Amino acid sequence: MVQKSPETKRRGRPRSYEPDIALARAMETFWKSGYAATTLDDLSAATGMNRPSLYAAFGDKQDIYVKAYRKYRARVRDEFEPIIEESGPVRLVLRRIFEAASELYLSGPDGPRGCFSVVTAASEAVADPQIRKLVVEAIAALDETFAALFTKAIARGELAPDSNPLALAKVATATIHTLAIRARIHAPRDELQALIDAAVSMLCGPADPPARRHR
Amino acid sequence: MVQKSPETKRRGRPRSYEPDIALARAMETFWKSGYAATTLDDLSAATGMNRPSLYAAFGDKQDIYVKAYRKYRARVRDEFEPIIEESGPVRLVLRRIFEAASELYLSGPDGPRGCFSVVTAASEAVADPQIRKLVVEAIAALDETFAALFTKAIARGELAPDSNPLALAKVATATIHTLAIRARIHAPRDELQALIDAAVSMLCGPADPPARRHR
DNA sequence: GGTATTTTATGCGAGACAGTATAAAAAACA
DNA sequence: TGTTTTTTATACTGTCTCGCATAAAATACC
Numbered sequence: 001m002v003q004k005s006p007e008t009k010r011r012g013r014p015r016s017y018e019p020d021i022a023l024a025r026a027m028e029t030f031w032k033s034g035y036a037a038t039t040l041d042d043l044s045a046a047t048g049m050n051r052p053s054l055y056a057a058f059g060d061k062q063d064i065y066v067k068a069y070r071k072y073r074a075r076v077r078d079e080f081e082p083i084i085e086e087s088g089p090v091r092l093v094l095r096r097i098f099e100a101a102s103e104l105y106l107s108g109p110d111g112p113r114g115c116f117s118v119v120t121a122a123s124e125a126v127a128d129p130q131i132r133k134l135v136v137e138a139i140a141a142l143d144e145t146f147a148a149l150f151t152k153a154i155a156r157g158e159l160a161p162d163s164n165p166l167a168l169a170k171v172a173t174a175t176i177h178t179l180a181i182r183a184r185i186h187a188p189r190d191e192l193q194a195l196i197d198a199a200v201s202m203l204c205g206p207a208d209p210p211a212r213r214h215r
Numbered sequence: 216m217v218q219k220s221p222e223t224k225r226r227g228r229p230r231s232y233e234p235d236i237a238l239a240r241a242m243e244t245f246w247k248s249g250y251a252a253t254t255l256d257d258l259s260a261a262t263g264m265n266r267p268s269l270y271a272a273f274g275d276k277q278d279i280y281v282k283a284y285r286k287y288r289a290r291v292r293d294e295f296e297p298i299i300e301e302s303g304p305v306r307l308v309l310r311r312i313f314e315a316a317s318e319l320y321l322s323g324p325d326g327p328r329g330c331f332s333v334v335t336a337a338s339e340a341v342a343d344p345q346i347r348k349l350v351v352e353a354i355a356a357l358d359e360t361f362a363a364l365f366t367k368a369i370a371r372g373e374l375a376p377d378s379n380p381l382a383l384a385k386v387a388t389a390t391i392h393t394l395a396i397r398a399r400i401h402a403p404r405d406e407l408q409a410l411i412d413a414a415v416s417m418l419c420g421p422a423d424p425p426a427r428r429h430r
Numbered sequence: 431g432g433t434a435t436t437t438t439a440t441g442c443g444a445g446a447c448a449g450t451a452t453a454a455a456a457a458a459c460a
Numbered sequence: 461t462g463t464t465t466t467t468t469a470t471a472c473t474g475t476c477t478c479g480c481a482t483a484a485a486a487t488a489c490c
Contacts, residue, residue, distance in 0.1 A: 009488065011436060012434085013436050013437040013487055014436085015436090032341060034339075036249065037251035039476080040479085050439065052438075052479090052481090053437075055480080056436095056437080060478080122400055123249055123334050124249075125399060126399060132400050135400050136401075136402075139400065164413070166409075170413045171386065173393060184341060185337055186351075195389070198381075202383075202386050202417055202418075225458080225466075225467095226458050226465045227465040227467055228457055228467040228468070229457060229467075230467065265469065267449090267450075267467085268467070275448080
C-alpha cells in the first residue's frame with residue numbers, strides 16, 4: 001500500500017491504464033449487467049485493457065468482480081458518510097440519504113441501474129458464499145447506520161422515547177431496497193420521490209410544516 | 216386452450232413429460248440462478264426434457280424464461296389471493312401476507328432464493344424491455360393490492376381517516392422487497408420475523424394487546 | 431548502445447454454449 | 461402389417477468464452 005511512492009520510476013514499460021479508473025469502469029460494467037452476463041471482452045472494452053493486463057492487474061473474472069464490488073461499497077461509503085455525519089433533524093438527514101440513494105440508483109451512462117449490492121450482487125449471492133458474505137455485511141452496516149441515527153434522534157427528543165431504533169432502521173433499509181429495485185426497472189423520478197415522502201413521514205411522523213423541501 | 220380434451224388420443228409418440236411440471240422445474244432453475252447463469256443443459260436436467268423437446272414445447276431460452284416468469288407470477292397470485300380476500304383486521308392480514316412471502320422466499324430445494332420478480336428478474340430487467348415490462352406490472356399490481364387493502368381498512372375505521380393508502384402501500388411493498396433480498400442472502404427466519412413485526416406496527420400502529428400471534 | 435524488466439498486443443486452444451439436423455422410437459390409423 | 465404422425469435421442473455446427481502462451485514494445489539500469 002505504502003510501497004509505491006509517486007516519484008518511484010518503475011523499471012519496465014509503463015502502464016497505459018490507471019488501475020483505479022479501470023476498476024471503476026469494470027464496476028460500472030458488472031453493476032449494469034451482473035456477473036454471468038458480463039464477458040471478459042466487455043470488461044476489456046470498458047477498461048481499455050486487454051485480457052492479459054486484466055489478469056495481471058486484478059486476477060480472474062471472479063477476482064475482478066469482488067474487487068469491483070468492494071470499490072462500489074467504498075464509493076457508497078464515501079458518498080454517504082458526509083450526509084450521515086451532518087447534524088440536523090433526522091427527518092432532514094433521512095430525506096437527504098434517500099434522495100442521494102435515489103440519484104445514485106437512477107444514474108448511469110446507459111440508464112438507471114439500481115444498486116449493485118441490492119440488485120446484482122444479491123442475485124449472485126446464492127451461488128457464491130464469498131459474495132454473499134460481502135452483501136450481508138453491506139446490509140448489516142446499513143441497518144446499523146440507520147439504527148445509530150434513530151438512537152441519536154430519540155436521545156435528542158426528535159422521536160418518541162419509546163420508539164424502537166432497530167425497528168425504524170429496518171424500515172429505512174427497506175426503503176433503500178425498494179428504491180433500488182424500482183430504479184432498476186426505470187421507475188420515474190417522481191415515483192421514487194413519492195416513495196421517499198411516504199417513508200420519511202412514516203418513520204418520523206407527518207411533517208407539521210407542510211413538507212418543506214430543501215433546495 | 217380449449218382444443219385439447221383430456222380424452223383426445225393424440226396421433227404420434229406420447230410425451231414423456233408433463234408440460235406444466237416441466238415449466239415449473241424450469242421456473243425453479245431460473246429463479247435460483249437467473250437468466251444468464253442458467254444453461255440449456257441445466258434446464259434439460261431440471262425438466263428431464265432434452266433440448267429439442269424444450270424448443271418444441273416452449274421455444275428458445277428467452278421464451279422459456281418469460282414463460283417461467285409468468286408461471287411464477289401466477290403461482291404467487293394463486294398463493295396470495297386467498298389471504299388477501301380473507302376478511303379480518305388489516306394488521307392480521309398484513310402479517311399473514313408478509314409471513315407467507317417470507318416462507319416462499321426462504322423455501323427452495325437448495326436453500327433460500329428470495330423472490331423471482333424482485334431479485335432475479337429485476338436484475339435482468341435492465342437488458343430486456345420485455346422482462347422489465349413484466350416486472351413493472353408485478354410491482355404495480357402489488358402496490359395496488361396493498362392500497363386497496365388499506366383503503367378498506369380506513370373505511371372500516373381500523374386506521375386513522377387521514378391515512379394515505381398509497382403511501383402505506385408503498386411501504387408495505389418495500390417490506391416485501393426487503394424480505395426478498397434478505398432471504399436471498401440467507402438471513403435467518405427470526406430476522407425476517409423481526410422485520411415483519413417492525414413493518415406491521417409501523418403501518419398499523421403498535422399493537423395494544425401485546426402482539427397476538429396467530430397459530 | 432546493450433541488457434534486464436515490465437507491460438502491451440496478438441492470438442491460440444480447450445471447453446461451454448445455443449440452437450438444429452437427423453434418425454430412432456412409439457403411438458394412432460388403415 | 462404397413463403408413464403416418466409425433467416425440468425422443470444423439471450428435472453436430474458455429475460461435476462464444478475464459479484463461480494463457482508467445483512475441484513485440486517501452487522503459488530503467490549499466
